Amino acid sequence: MGELRMTPLEGVPEVRPGDDLGALLGDALEPVGGLEEGDVLVVAQKVVSKSEGRIEETNDPLGVSLREARAVRRIRGDLVIAETEHGFVCASAGVDRSNTPGEGWVVLLPRDPDASARGIRAALARRFGAAPAVIVSDSFGRAWRQGTTDVAIGVAGLSPLLDLRGAKDTRGRELEATVIAIADELAGAAELVMGKARRVPAVRIRGYRVPPGDGSARDLVMPRERDLFP
Amino acid sequence: MGELRMTPLEGVPEVRPGDDLGALLGDALEPVGGLEEGDVLVVAQKVVSKSEGRIEETNDPLGVSLREARAVRRIRGDLVIAETEHGFVCASAGVDRSNTPGEGWVVLLPRDPDASARGIRAALARRFGAAPAVIVSDSFGRAWRQGTTDVAIGVAGLSPLLDLRGAKDTRGRELEATVIAIADELAGAAELVMGKARRVPAVRIRGYRVPPGDGSARDLVMPRERDLFP
Known part of the structure; x- marks a missing residue:
């Protein structure tokens, strides 16, 4: 593998409900040379949600969070660790x-972030003749570690997990249960x-050979029966 | 911010206990142009541990894991989720x-991965006249999400958390508790x-403006009193 290059998409205007995000991202890709086969485009959840109208004005953001949750895992003070739909x-x-668009507003997650990613992917494929893998990313906290990292909440055109089970290490020994969350690492x-x-709502990643596959960000969710930290 | 480029260091020989890892990494940096001020070098834990002799032959890897743990969080079958020293x-x-070096061998974490990172940083600074930020990385699983991602277990020459509290969003609203685990994202x-x-045990990252700071990977560990998932 050679170099991997990550290029910010700049100059995207403030995104509003109903905006054609695929077109806006396409415009921002033009000055950096568009897309090539094998590129990955990571798009911030915030602009996806805004374009889809997933914003609302409220004086009760906690109430909105509880409404958007299907389960609450922990609460401490203002902090609610919740399981989304x-x-x-x-x-x-x-x-x-x-x-957000203004004081008192909140931005919600897209209803179906995989579908959002597929829509962007299709729009860019039409425009550039090369379909990027698309990842919708958001910043999540983690158990046991401080600080957030961006992870994939929606994907199109890639499998978010790279399964190396059965592959060999440098000595020829079969790798143990090694499944890498590449979509999270890309995000x-x-x-x-x-x-x-x-104002950089998207990044083009070039030089990462995306393994063939077409999965869902839900593949990244630990199944309930294997979740040791419910 | 412009492009960010990640370059694999290739041609590093199999690392053995006592090897001078700083020299081996320096040799691998030569053909890709060495180091510039502001570069980040991410080094896989495995080669750090091997160079430091943190390997052993055992017929009881589970026993070694339990010995290396200061607490066990969960056990299910062969899977032990442990807290390290x-x-x-x-x-x-x-x-x-x-x-590992052979069947029946295991590789343990470095005893002090920050010190490992500092040693590599110092060796490379002497050789290239530019001190990179150094991250020692390992693949960890996560609660609630499938697959591993690499995270930082040792750092030198950077603060692993980027604290944006007090910074403003694009509308001028102060960002809420936003602390980003940049060392984990770089890893x-x-x-x-x-x-x-x-056989790519290290990667040079160029174009990421490392914020000034000199922290420890322990800064990434959630303090016990704030850990909601003990």
């Missing part, structure tokens, strides 16, 4: 009060380029 | 049976380039 476990059920890598406060 | 929560206390990004079974 998609099965993701994260703070506030993914309901966010920063980078986290892109976050480094996006930053938080700058 | 460093405070990390991971499978088997980081004791690994793949990519995960590098894993994409390292792969698992190929």
